[in-house]
Amino acid sequence: MLEPRRVAARSVATYMAAQLGESAGKTVGYRTRTEKKVSPATVIEVVTEGVLTRMLLSDPELTGISLVIFDEFHERSLQGDLGLALISECRDVFRPDLGLLVMSATLDCGPLTDHLKLPLVKSEGRSFPxxxxxxxxxxxxxxxxxxxxxxxxxxxxxxxxxxxxxxxxxxxxxxxxxxxxxxxxxxxxxxxxxxxxxxxxxxxxxxxxxxxxxxxxxxxxxxxxxxxxxxxxxxxxxxxxxxxxxxxxxxxxxxxxxxxxxxxxxxxxxxxxxxxxxxxxxxxxxxxxxxxxxxxRVGLDQLVLDLARWGCLDPSQMRWLDLPPDSAWKSAVARLMSMNALDRTGAITPKGEVIASLGLEPSLAMLVLDGKAMELAGTAARIAALLSDRDILSGQGVDLRYRLQALEQRPSAYRQVLDEASRIVQGAGSHIEDWQDRVDVLAANAMPMQLARLREGQTLRYQMADGPGVILPEHDPLAGEPWLLILDTDGQPRDARVRLALPVREETITGVLQNLSVVHEQVFWDAELNRVVGRLQTCLGEIVLHSRPMSQLGSQQIETALLEGIRQQGLELLPWTPALRQWQARVRKLSMLDSGWPSVTDEALLDALDHWLLPYLAGMRTLDDLKSLPLGDALASMLDHEQQQRLAALMPESVAIPTGRRVTLDYGGEHVVLAVKLQELFGMQALPELADGRLRITAHLLTPAGRPAAITDNLSRFWRENYEAVRKELRGRYPKHPWPDDPLNAQATAWTKKRAGQ
Incomplete structure (x- = not known):
């Protein structure tokens, strides 16, 4: 019978045994990672979910077991889901006679019933309102x-x-x-x-x-x-x-x-x-x-390792209520391969078998193996036991060394931790070692990406090798330490509060860096200098240890950095003109009408910089260089010759009006706008149509002073229905200008009557 927690396993077993007038360990026993009470007379064994996984991995047929009960299954723990998947395969392959019972008071039984193909039994039990x-x-x-x-x-x-x-x-x-x-x-x-x-x-x-x-x-x-x-x-x-x-x-x-x-x-x-x-x-x-x-919602390192021991390298081969997320699965596989726990095919290695046998998270198991190699097996086991459970000195500073000293000075108070350490290394955890001058070497080599360096000018803020910054509690004795190994935080994704850490000496850091530091060429767009710069950086993960300018940059490096700078700061870095923005708007409107035209929104242009802009960046490195960029040619390269001709025909930059001049159209808004003085359209029957008649022009008819007088997309109707009212108003305000009764037979002009007469 599976329970999700140790205290529940003990409590349930004790209760059931009491119903029989016995103590736990006789007819009803229990087993957890840290405690075992069973006997030859035990018929019902209550275990935590991880215990079932280990039983199955050591004996896939579950010899001697006739029924497996999953209690409180609605909690949907990782080990519970894994246990059910393994039991399902055990019943399919080895033990069709093995009984299975899944229990919960609040579980949505529909998916589970469909998944297991088992009958559903409901019992109201005894409850009160x-x-x-x-x-x-x-x-x-x-x-x-x-x-x-x-x-x-x-x-x-x-x-x-x-x-x-x-x-x-x-x-x-x-x-x-x-x-x-x-x-x-x-x-x-x-x-x-x-x-x-x-x-x-x-x-x-x-x-x-x-x-x-x-x-x-x-x-x-x-x-x-x-x-x-x-x-x-x-x-x-x-x-x-x-x-x-x-x-x-x-x-x-x-x-x-x-x-x-x-x-x-x-x-x-x-x-x-x-x-x-x-x-x-x-x-x-x-x-x-x-x-x-x-x-x-959790990391899958242990799950991947357990399934590799089972012989499963692809999670889709198992029957799951919820398939493990692909990204978390692949991430766990990569980490286990880096530990040499899995080979290149994903199969478990001999080292992986050793890691799995310790019953710890793989990263902590690696710490224990490193401890054995350094003759610090007991210390490593104690650290693993401390990190596997709740903090024994919560709120009493974050220094791991205080915890290790407490285990030595008050062993009776922390017997549970010491017993777990003893289990991990089969008794070595009870041996007191000379760890004070070597524990930082042990931990830093086992968990180098959890190293953190004090930020410049700070006493509490640190930069971690594997990501964002962390903060020490105020007045903590470790404040100001140049290097820390961060073992636990409050879990915040940014500026997490440190809960457990270990100070690391400079000579230890030097040793770690000799093996793990990496030299990067970083070429990037400097937004303050407005140019591409290059630096040679020595890094441990995200921590930059040393940085110096690069003397020479390759053309490909410069062009890649330019593109990244444009992506970060936007297309405004490029030498746009009003005419080029109008070109962009013309193509955008055509792309909404026909699928064959490229998308030229700012977002699409940024996404496709490598395609249309990169060929024109040769020899450029600074913002001043970009000012001479032939942006019009670069944009036009997105269209073939036929499309460029069709663009000019379907969406012309300007149209001719009765005065003989050409007026530029504005494609930038919702409508295509022709802004022109009303008198310049005298004699014009209708507005031109765009895109083979699929798009209308909206005319903004202006007064002689250039202010809006009327707006229309149907010029002939304006002359018939609206012109007379507009004419009356404008004739009073602009008496020097001609306002004929019949605009369709009048001479188009932008002049006054006197000027027109001259």
Missing amino acids: VAVSYAPVRARASWEDHIVSQIRGVDAKAVVTLAFLPGQASIRRVSRLLGDNHYADEVLALHGGLSLDKQQQVLARAAEGSALIILATNVAETSLTIEHVTHVIDSGWVREPVYDAGRHRSRLETRRISEASAKQRAGRAGRLGPGSCIRCWSCDEVMAKQGTPEIR
Whole structure:
């Protein structure tokens, strides 16, 4: 029977054993990565999901197992989805007799039923009504203050009040606020960062039935049964891992929960009797029906390695509820190949087998292997154990060395971490090594892209080798250290707050750089100098270590940099004239009428710079050089000879008017505009048509002073229906100009009557 968390596995097994009047380890046992209680008498074994994966990889037939139960499957953990895919293949290939049961209180069963082709069994179970009300947080108010006020307003008859909060930081703040308000009931925290024993202590206190407030993360949503809960206060938030493709790791994000999670949380108050739930959001808020499966939002390194051990190199070969995203899969394969855990075909290597056997994330397994090579196996295992779980000294500085010292000085307080380290290297974790002068070498060589250098003129801000900057907490003892190895942050994509780090000495950095620094020729457009410049840069990832000007640049480098500069700053760098913008507008209008014409919008021109502009950039390097660019020729090169002739015929630059002069058309707006004095069109029956009659000209008929008098796209109708009214107005304002009764038989002119007579 699979449970998504260690505390749930222990709790469920203990509960079921108690129903038989036994202790866990007899008929009902459990097994997690760090703990095992089973015996020859065990018939039901409750395990965490990762344990099932390891069982299948070591014995694909699951010898001796008759039924596999997936509990709380709606959580859609990565290991849960992998386990179901492996079990499905096991049943197809090896064990058609193997039973499968998938359970959940809130799962959308439709896709799962179709996927597994299994019958659906529904059981209402025993539940009590829960009165749900909504209390949204006021605009610009603190939601944590709001949670406190809701807790204070709970019925005095409440036994256990359970408040759902997104993370440990919010639990600490709400707990402090309740203390500042002198709240009488005892306040306890429940989250995944607590040891299993401490989590069990909280559950035991709830079972006593005394007045209690429990501030919990989503660990209390489905994984644990908390007795005597009568009231639930739901913040509506959860912190979930989200894969950051730019930095090749997952980060925690605070997100709105799904409808299924809200239902699960409310149900905590209806286990033993009627209860109530206050939701701290509006009843009108639209929420996702189900949460996003973990397989679509976290890194896949471990998944890829596990499947390579299974013999699967292509995820489409397996049956998934949700196929692993292609980009995350390929990224994980590339990293595992760089570790030599996979060969060029994607098959697992002997080193990959060793990495997989450690039961750690591949990057941490590599740290352990490097530690063994340096005779720092115990230290490496302790670091891996520390990084695999919650911070043991949260809020007490970010220096990893404090944690390693705490493990040495207070081993009884951190037995769980030490036991995990011992498991990783089979006892070596209990050996105290001389690590102080070598731990930075170990960590920096294992995780070089997590190195960060202090930014110039700063004491808290650092640039990481693998991406954006990070910030140390104020007053942290590591402030001002030239180099740090960043081991954990708060997960923000920009300016993330450092949670765990290790100072790295300059001599260690020198050693790393000898092996990993890369010299780049960087040729780019300098927006301040308005020219292409080149620099020779020595880099570790995104960190520029040294930079000096390049003495010579190749013509291709210059042209590529020019194009990139134009893409960054826009086409305004080019010597546009009003006539060229009109050319662009003429072609744009034709391309809307006929599919055979190229797109010449600014966006399309930027996308196709290599095609139409590159041949004209030879010998150019500066903004002054670009001023002499034959831009008209470059643009015209986008049209063949026939198209250029058709453009002139279908969309002429200008048209002739009755006075004998040619007037330039304006193609830049929604309509093609002919702006001309009204008197210059006397005798003109109709406006010319464009594009073989598919596009009309709109005439802006101007007064002798050049101001608009009328607008029309039908000149003959204007003469018939509108001219007389316009004539009356203009004759009074401009009496020196001719305003004939019959404009179609009058002489077109731009002159006054006196000038026309002369």
